[in-house]
Amino acid sequence: MIVGEQKPFEQIVKLIERYKRILVAGCGTCVSVCFAGGEKEAGILASMLRLEAQKNGRPLEVLEQTVKRQCDREFLEEMATKVGQVDAVLSIACGCGIQFMAERFQDKIVLPGLNTRFIGVTLEQGEWAERCAMCGDCILDRTGGICPVARCAKRLHNGPCGGSSGGKCEVGKDRDCGWALIVQRLQKLGELDRYSEILPPRNWTTSRDGGQRKVVREDLKEQGRIEPR
Amino acid sequence: MTEAAAPKKAKPPAEKTPPPPVVGPVSGLEKLIKAGSFVVTAELGPPKGLDLEAIHKKVGILKGWVDAANVTDNQTAVVRVSSIATAAIMVQQGLEPVMQMVARDRNRIAIQSDMLGATALGIRNVLCLSGDHQTFGSEPGAANVYDVDSIQMLGILKGMRDDAKFAGGTDVEGGRPPLFLGAAWSPDADPAEVRTLRLAKKVRAGAQFVQTQCIFDLAAFKLEMKKAGDMGLLDKLAVLPGIIPLKSAGMAKFMRKNVAGISIPEDVVKRMEGNKDGKEEGTRLAVETIQAVREIPGVRGVHIMAIEWESKVADIVARAGLKKGPGA
Numbered sequence: 348m349i350v351g352e353q354k355p356f357e358q359i360v361k362l363i364e365r366y367k368r369i370l371v372a373g374c375g376t377c378v379s380v381c382f383a384g385g386e387k388e389a390g391i392l393a394s395m396l397r398l399e400a401q402k403n404g405r406p407l408e409v410l411e412q413t414v415k416r417q418c419d420r421e422f423l424e425e426m427a428t429k430v431g432q433v434d435a436v437l438s439i440a441c442g443c444g445i446q447f448m449a450e451r452f453q454d455k456i457v458l459p460g461l462n463t464r465f466i467g468v469t470l471e472q473g474e475w476a477e478r479c480a481m482c483g484d485c486i487l488d489r490t491g492g493i494c495p496v497a498r499c500a501k502r503l504h505n506g507p508c509g510g511s512s513g514g515k516c517e518v519g520k521d522r523d524c525g526w527a528l529i530v531q532r533l534q535k536l537g538e539l540d541r542y543s544e545i546l547p548p549r550n551w552t553t554s555r556d557g558g559q560r561k562v563v564r565e566d567l568k569e570q571g572r573i574e575p576r
Numbered sequence: 577m578t579e580a581a582a583p584k585k586a587k588p589p590a591e592k593t594p595p596p597p598v599v600g601p602v603s604g605l606e607k608l609i610k611a612g613s614f615v616v617t618a619e620l621g622p623p624k625g626l627d628l629e630a631i632h633k634k635v636g637i638l639k640g641w642v643d644a645a646n647v648t649d650n651q652t653a654v655v656r657v658s659s660i661a662t663a664a665i666m667v668q669q670g671l672e673p674v675m676q677m678v679a680r681d682r683n684r685i686a687i688q689s690d691m692l693g694a695t696a697l698g699i700r701n702v703l704c705l706s707g708d709h710q711t712f713g714s715e716p717g718a719a720n721v722y723d724v725d726s727i728q729m730l731g732i733l734k735g736m737r738d739d740a741k742f743a744g745g746t747d748v749e750g751g752r753p754p755l756f757l758g759a760a761w762s763p764d765a766d767p768a769e770v771r772t773l774r775l776a777k778k779v780r781a782g783a784q785f786v787q788t789q790c791i792f793d794l795a796a797f798k799l800e801m802k803k804a805g806d807m808g809l810l811d812k813l814a815v816l817p818g819i820i821p822l823k824s825a826g827m828a829k830f831m832r833k834n835v836a837g838i839s840i841p842e843d844v845v846k847r848m849e850g851n852k853d854g855k856e857e858g859t860r861l862a863v864e865t866i867q868a869v870r871e872i873p874g875v876r877g878v879h880i881m882a883i884e885w886e887s888k889v890a891d892i893v894a895r896a897g898l899k900k901g902p903g904a
Binding site for chain 2: 500501502503504505506507508509510511512513514517518524526527530531534539542543545546547548549551
């Protein structure tokens with residue numbers, strides 16, 4: 348999932364200070380699962396903003412609404428009425444949701460209430476960690492199912508740097524060395540021979556380096572033209 | 577994974593023409609190693625500003641005592657005079673540089689362009705490194721590059737030298753650069769299972785010499801060298817073990833605790849504790865280590881890293897009986 352973190356409350360207060368009516372827009376998918384931008388969080392944030400405005404004697408009306416996904420046009424549509432009633436939308440979806448909101452409601456100010464952090468997993472309640480860097484050309488078959496692009500601080504492709512120590516990364520003892528994990532797992536699987544293969548320089552055009560990315564499936568587009576949703 | 581190095585449109589195989597000749601004289605360090613000399617390298621850290629006198633001074637201290645000196649490339653990710661410029665100044669002043677190049681700050685375009693520029697300035701030896709992570713340095717908010725890693729960098733530079741080809745498949749025009757390619761080896765680092773395998777990858781990618789992380793645990797180093805020998809790596813590779821003169825028992829303990837990839841046995845710490853004059857004991861230990869590693873098959877020289885203590889190098893080299901100094 349996409350893991351996000353709400354911006355610090357003081358920053359959010361600053362973001363909205365020039366508006367009198369705002370909509371706190373939650374998203375019911377990824378950021379809801381990581382307790383950052385779902386219905387519950389939208390409710391809490393809206394209440395906190397109301398209280399803060401009241402305390403400072405500032406006129407502020409806060410509406411709230413959460414839809415299933417802000418990255419999908421049909422769900423955004425459900426917000427049209429409330430969006431029409433406010434000066435600005437404070438979206439606590441990921442960066443995609445925030446932008447799609449702005450794209451749909453062209454004449455509305457859309458503000459980010461959340462920092463999109465990474466594509467990751469839930470390790471335990473309250474702890475999430477990155478797993479995929481979205482390079483667009485998966486090499487997990489060569490690295491024991493552990494990604495060096497996402498999990499090595501230097502995205503090294505041919506093994507651990509000299510900073511690996513006791514299984515930890517030189518950048519921080521709270522982080523595992525991705526290559527220590529890869530080596531350990533390849534060994535366990537009896538595939539350490541894979542380590543000796545030299546991975547050549549990557550073609551990063553499938554990553555952000557190739558410019559803005561897009562996936563086009565003509566078969567599905569055709570199908571959509573025949574049977575419109 | 578798509579193979580990046582391949583050009584978009586491969587030309588039909590033309591008649592094989594011999595690769596164009598190497599441009600300029602080859603590395604002095606390479607010549608010495610090939611001739612069987614026991615070589616000495618040291619380290620020269622460029623200044624954090626335009627105090628060029630500092631470079632001249634370090635050159636003066638090292639000249640005649642070492643065969644070449646490494647120029648660090650923004651080591652510990654702290655901004656300094658570039659390794660290319662410093663190395664070029666050293667060439668002018670007659671001290672052969674080993675130019676370090678880190679993958680942290682350059683993509684493959686800059687790596688190849690900088691290497692051509694460095695060759696044009698008379699630089700022949702290059703040490704390919706990943707580089708210390710930028711979060712430790714003076715610009716912790718910087719983006720890092722890591723377009724390629726040190727092994728891929730070796731491969732790219734080898735391709736320029738041996739095949740007159742850039743990574744993208746186009747031709748290096750006007751002659752092949754006469755590079756002597758080096759890498760780092762941390763035989764004591766974690767995960768231990770792959771350190772020799774990683775060395776083997778570096779050799780296959782193009783490394784002709786390696787300088788190691790500093791060696792204090794001789795028994796462990798001998799074992800790693802034996803492994804490397806058994807893998808057939810030492811026929812093609814010159815190993816220069818790293819030597820760091822300790823200044824005190826405290827320094828030994830600090831390094832053991834805080835520097836990754838260094839193994840300092842307890843008896844070394846005890847020995848340092850046993851002498852009030854830590855610097856003298858550290859120097860003696862360095863000299864003895866040099867004499868001991870010299871006996872290990874495959875060791876072709878030493879790399880003395882006297883960090884901000886360059887003045888010590890001459891003393892160690894003289895006491896180890898390696899050189900007699902300038903004019904000798």
